[in-house]
Amino acid sequence: MRLGVLCSGGKDSIYSCGMAKEREEVACLITVHAENEESYLFHTPNVCLVRLQAEAADLPLVETESAGIKEEELVDLGRALDIAAECHGIEGVVTGAILSVYQASRIQRLCRERSLWCLNPLWYTSQEDYMQALIYQGYEVLISGVFSAPFDAAWLGRRIDARALAELKEYARKYRITLTGEGGEYETFVADAPFFRKRIEIVAAEATYHNFRGLFRITGARLVDK
Amino acid sequence: MILLVDLCYRDGSLAREEFVLPIARIVESVGERCRIVHFTRSPGSAARDCKGIILCGTPIMDNGFMDDPSLFSWVPGSGLPVLGICAGMEILTFLAGGTIISCPGIGMTGVRVTASDQLIPGIRMFEAYELHDNACTLPPGYIALAESERCIQMFRDPDRPVYGVMFHPEVGNEWVVARFLTGYCRPSR
Numbered sequence: 001m002r003l004g005v006l007c008s009g010g011k012d013s014i015y016s017c018g019m020a021k022e023r024e025e026v027a028c029l030i031t032v033h034a035e036n037e038e039s040y041l042f043h044t045p046n047v048c049l050v051r052l053q054a055e056a057a058d059l060p061l062v063e064t065e066s067a068g069i070k071e072e073e074l075v076d077l078g079r080a081l082d083i084a085a086e087c088h089g090i091e092g093v094v095t096g097a098i099l100s101v102y103q104a105s106r107i108q109r110l111c112r113e114r115s116l117w118c119l120n121p122l123w124y125t126s127q128e129d130y131m132q133a134l135i136y137q138g139y140e141v142l143i144s145g146v147f148s149a150p151f152d153a154a155w156l157g158r159r160i161d162a163r164a165l166a167e168l169k170e171y172a173r174k175y176r177i178t179l180t181g182e183g184g185e186y187e188t189f190v191a192d193a194p195f196f197r198k199r200i201e202i203v204a205a206e207a208t209y210h211n212f213r214g215l216f217r218i219t220g221a222r223l224v225d226k
Numbered sequence: 227m228i229l230l231v232d233l234c235y236r237d238g239s240l241a242r243e244e245f246v247l248p249i250a251r252i253v254e255s256v257g258e259r260c261r262i263v264h265f266t267r268s269p270g271s272a273a274r275d276c277k278g279i280i281l282c283g284t285p286i287m288d289n290g291f292m293d294d295p296s297l298f299s300w301v302p303g304s305g306l307p308v309l310g311i312c313a314g315m316e317i318l319t320f321l322a323g324g325t326i327i328s329c330p331g332i333g334m335t336g337v338r339v340t341a342s343d344q345l346i347p348g349i350r351m352f353e354a355y356e357l358h359d360n361a362c363t364l365p366p367g368y369i370a371l372a373e374s375e376r377c378i379q380m381f382r383d384p385d386r387p388v389y390g391v392m393f394h395p396e397v398g399n400e401w402v403v404a405r406f407l408t409g410y411c412r413p414s415r
Contacts, residue, residue, distance in 0.1 A: 023240045092287075094240070101355055101397060105333035108286060108357060112330065117287045119240050124248035124396045 001117065002027040004062065004081070004090040006107070009050045011134060011141045011160075012096025012122055012180070014190040017057070018137075019121045020094045021195050027088040028060040029053070030080050035067050046144050046189045046218050049200070056196040056223055060088060078110050085114065092117030098125060098182045127179040131165050140192035140199065144216045146209075148185040150175055153209035155186070156216040157202075189218065198223040228253050228260045228411060229269060229276040229306075233284050233291040233313045237264035245283045248396035249311065252403045253280070258411070265291055270300030278307040278411035280403070281314025283394060286332070286359050288313070295320050307387035307410035309403065312358055315381075315390030322365030322383070329361035335374045337393065343371050343382060345389060345405050354379065354393035361392060 005017040007029040020026050031050040054061035062084045066076035084090045093111050097104040097120045104120055111118035122130060134141055141160040146152075150171060158164055171177050177185040192199035204220030230250055234241035246262055253260040261276065263269040273279060279301065284291060291297075291313055298317050301308060310318040316326050337354045339346055354374075361377030364370050371389075372380035382389045387410040395402040 019243070020240055023238065101334060105355075105357075108332045112286055112332065112359070115287070117285055119244065119285060121240050121243040123244040124251070125243065126251060 001025065001091050002089050003092045003094050003117075003119070004028045004030045004084040004088060005094045006077075006096070007031050007050050007053065008096070009047050009053055009189050010096070010144070011139065011188045011190055012098060012182075014053065014096075014193050015130070015134060015139065016094050016096040016121050018193055018195050020119070024092075026059060026094075027090050028062055028084055029057070030062045030084050030093070032064050032066045032073070032077055032080055034073065035065070046216075049189065049218055049221060052200050052221055052223060053190065053196070056198045056200060057193070058197055062087065074106055074110060077107070078113075081110060081114055081116065085116065090116065092119055094119050094121065096120075096122055098122045098127070098130075098180055099178065100182060127182075128169070131160070131168070131179060134160065135162060135165060138192070138194055139190060141188050141190055142202075142216070143186055144189040144218070145187035146185070146212065146214045147187070148175075148177060148183075149212045151186060151212060151214070153207065153214055156207040156209060156214050157205060160188070189216075192226070196226070199226050200224075227276045228258050228407065229273045229279045230260050230262045231269045231279065231281045231314070232262055232264045233282055233288075233317070234264075235284070235288045235290050237267060241285050241288065245285070249280055249282055249403060252396065252400045253407065255400070256404050256407050258407055265297055270304065273300070273304050273306060276306060278309070278407065279304065280406075281308065281310040281317055283312035283314065283357070286330075286357055289359075292316065292320070292326075307406065308389070309406045310390040312392055312394060315362055315392055316360060318388060318390045319362035319365055322368060324365035324368070325363040326360050327363060328359065329377050330359050331356040331361070331374070331376050331392075332358075335376070335379075335393070337372050337374050337379045339372045341369055341371050343369075344409055345382075345402065346371060346380070352399065354395075354399055355397035356393045358392055362390065
């Protein structure tokens with residue numbers, strides 16, 4: 001089955017892409033650039049770097065713009081799916097949804113309207129097993145934004161390794177955040193994945209942080225050999 | 227041991243993670259082990275040492291499991307408690323003489339309990355996640371236990387612990403699977 005992977009640049013979509021590549025044919029990545037940082041549907045920090053991820057994975061990229069206004073975002077996403085179907089012959093869509101019924105049900109409806117399959121390989125996954133798999137399989141996942149207590153500025157740009165995961169587990173236990181950040185507590189950017197032919201080297205970045213909200217904006221990045 | 231029958235489009239498909247493994251985790255959470263077998267791989271022979279069967283769901287575009295319904299003729303003869311989820315409910319409907327009708331539903335929906343039963347004691351309403359293109363008519367003799375605006379959401383065989391649910395219990399209604407397991411699948415066989 002030829003699939004398009006909805007890609008925000010974060011760990012969930014990139015890992016889902018890796019799963020899809022193992023079992024089906026990934027024809028393209030699909031991304032929507034939301035102007036609104038509070039977008040309900042689209043993860044926003046560093047989404048412009050999906051272009052570099054697509055190049056690293058040697059996959060075509062379908063990109064569209066969205067004002068990021070609730071529900072209107074769906075029209076913009078639908079447009080992206082139509083382009084992916086027309087240009088890359090996709091038969092289905094893969095998302096990185098884990099727990100979000102809001103996200104999953106809206107994308108399911110868009111797909112059904114277009115007779116596209118909708119696959120969510122991380123749906124209700126074991127969050128701890130998934131986070132450990134990311135580390136074990138060599139995904140280079142960086143924290144690109146924090147949006148809740150108790151995250152401090154030191155988390156911005158930090159790689160999720162075994163030590164970071166242990167802290168996240170402690171936060172999940174103490175502060176009831178979702179371990180995967182599915183509740184919007186943090187966002188990520190993937191600089192390398194097992195299926196990338198090259199890795200992304202970050203050469204410049206800016207961090208801003210205030211009152212448990214912070215962004216790690218990557219302002220310079222390039223592909224390097226692995 | 228609980229037999230989980232994977233009804234998705236291919237053995238080892240990408241959909242297994244979404245429609246089978248979340249149910250397997252619920253089974254394990256109540257202390258049971260499970261065996262996952264794709265519907266094309268003779269699951270009937272794998273049921274012999276099992277205490278119950280769960281027929282799992284499929285993606286909304288995935289109806290290939292109904293191409294050859296004779297593949298499920300072993301289910302009634304197994305004599306085991308059965309829980310059919312979404313696509314699994316469609317199979318139970320077919321086996322019991324009901325009809326599958328076109329009835330799409332995606333997202334959260336209110337479910338009203340219409341008959342009391344051991345699986346849903348003391349509950350009048352609950353919210354559930356549905357993801358289906360079809361729904362089921364009530365097979366002859368079966369009891370409708372719960373319904374939404376669109377369709378029957380839960381039914382059972384009046385004489386045996388054979389249940390169908392149209393909603394996906396892994397989203398907030400894990401208790402349905404847990405009660406099925408603890409209520410009917412505990413005794414060793």
